[in-house]
Amino acid sequence: MSLNLEPKEVFDWFYKINQIPRESGHEKEVSDFLVDFAKNRNLEVIQDGQYNVIIKKKASDGYENSKPVIIQGHMDMVCVKEDDSDHDFRKDPIKMIVDGDFLKADRTTLGGDDGIAVAYALAILDGDYKHPALEVLITTSEETGMQGAANIKQGTLVGKRLINIDSEEEGVFLSGCAGGVMAETTFDIDEEKNDLKDAMKITVSGLKGGHSGMMIKYQRANAIKVIFRIINQIRENTDVKISSISGGIKHNAIPDFATAEIAVSDYDKAYEVAIGIIQEIKDEYKVKDENLKVELGKCDVETVFTKELTNRLIDYFIVVKDQVVMMSNDVENLVQTSLNNAILKREGSQILLLTSIRSSVESQLDMMIEDLRVLARVLNAKFELKNRYPAWQFERESQIRDISLSTYKEIFGKEGKIDLIHAGLECGLLKKVLSDCDMISYGPFMYDVHSPREKISISSAKRMWEFTLKLLENLK
Structure with missing residues (x-):
């Protein structure tokens, strides 16, 4: 079977990899698929202990003296589904739907981030195109901390130009x-x-x-913060103790769902107060999150957190920052620093909160870490950091950027745009082992990634495929 979409050579491979479960941390099957792909075509292949895969292909005729090029993406995907979906990401293939110019999934994430990079790379390796010597690097666990890229050792790759295909806005070339x-x-x-x-x-x-x-720049509602605002308002008017609470499922997604069971001394008063604050919150987000829904109902609880713990939890989530903290003073409309309180859940005898902190300024990242550390200490909570990754610094001189822009104008007759992004790209980590490598990042139009509404523009995927082939040809 196939999707019967153009470019066929790309979407046939996209279809095939979407038949293989590839949740972050569970990439062995798709990694082995890539190794078999290479071996079946007598291409040199390396698979490391993190299941990263490097496939090498010789230069085409006339490009033997050109500097090698690295094509890079990641094989894992964010796995999120609608509440009414019974999809099992550990075993089920992604069910894809063509809707006009868009390819999307049936109530789950699509995996276009970053399956489209893998599909482009396989199509190039499987085809007969003009290009310098290629090193295709497909990493693992990008979506949960970039552990794959962090495991790449110095000397493994020799390429001097790197094309990262992990961006979501056609015609925008990321350089940091x-x-x-x-x-x-x-x-x-x-x-x-x-x-x-x-x-x-x-x-x-x-x-x-x-x-x-x-998406942090759009200032959408965070379900965990919303639910604590409601509970805090109830606390101000009647006794309350939390019995259970949770929200969010992915560390790099804004939480779109949260639920709590609380004991109260006066249900009618709690309900009245909750209705009032819910309406205020809906009014605040009527443009950004117009479908915000809050359901209230009676339930039975046998055990509760102590009042002291309940108060500490509420105090923490009322005080903790969320969303955009500061915009850049140097780059127009660029978020400089942000927090996303991503996942709240019970783990054994603890309540665990995972917070993603981002900044393009190292000192501000350190400042936000200290803000959270102090808040945790004041409220008698433990605090630990995991998976820190570096920024990819903008370089004023970049040959691959210049060639990308001229190639884009050559094909489409319009100017491309250079930009920086408020998200982590593997380029930052790879720069540590490829310090003299010239890098660029781009991709086709994709929307609502990391959510069940994720979709990719079919026509844009075709255009950026044509662009990628021409770029490789121009990198002689």
Whole structure:
């Protein structure tokens, strides 16, 4: 089977890799598929301990003396689905739907981020095109901390120009990105038997969510922050103790769902207060998150967090920053620093919060880390950092950027745009082992990545495929 879309050589490979489950941290099957692809074509291939795959192809005729080129993307994908989907990302293929000019999935993420890069790379390796010597690098676990790219060793690659195909706006050529880190804040759980007469279940849903780097500038609602605003308002008017609470499922997505069960001394008062603050929140987000939905209902709870722990949790989430912290003073409309309180869940005897911190300025990243560290200390929580990655610094002189822009104008008759991005790209990590490598990042139009609404423009994928082939030809 195939998608019967053009360019066929690209979408046939995209279809094939979307038959293979490739959730971050579970890439062995797709990694082995890439190794077999290379071996079946007598191409040199390396698979490392992180399941990163490097496939090498000799230069085409006339390009033997050209500097080698690295084509880079990642094989893993964010796995998010709608509440009513029974899709199992560990075993089910992605069910794809063609909707006009868009390719999307059936109530799940599509995996265009970054399956389109893998499809482009396989089509190039499988075809007969003009290009310098190629090193195709397909990494793992990009979506959960870039552990694959962090494992690439110096000397593994010799390419002097790198094309990263992991961007989502056609005609925009990225030349720098933010650095970031994941913060883990944990509260030890102290429980007791419920001594309050009523209980309420609160569910927040219908939010747009989306990529917490790319979409953070739109200031969409965070379901975890919303639910704590409601609980805090209830606390101001009646006794409350939290029984359970959770929200968000992916560290790099804005939480679009949260739920809590709380014990209250006066259900009617709690309901009245909740309705009031919910309307205020809906009014605030009527443009950014017009489908915000909050459901309230009675429930039964037997155990609750102590009042002291309940208050510490509420205080933390009322005070903690979220979304855009500062815009850049140097680059127009670029988010400089942000926080995304991404996942809240119970793990054994602890409540765990994962917060993604990003900044293109190292000192501000350090400042936000200290803000969270101090807040955690004041509220008697533990604080730990995981998977810090560097920013990709903009370079004023870049041959591959210049050739990309001239190639784009040559094909489409219009100017491309140079930009920086408030999200992590593997270019930052790869620069550590490829310090003299000239890099660029681009891709076709993709929308709502990291959400079940993810879709890719078919016509844009075709145009950027044609562009990629011409760029390789021009990198002689």
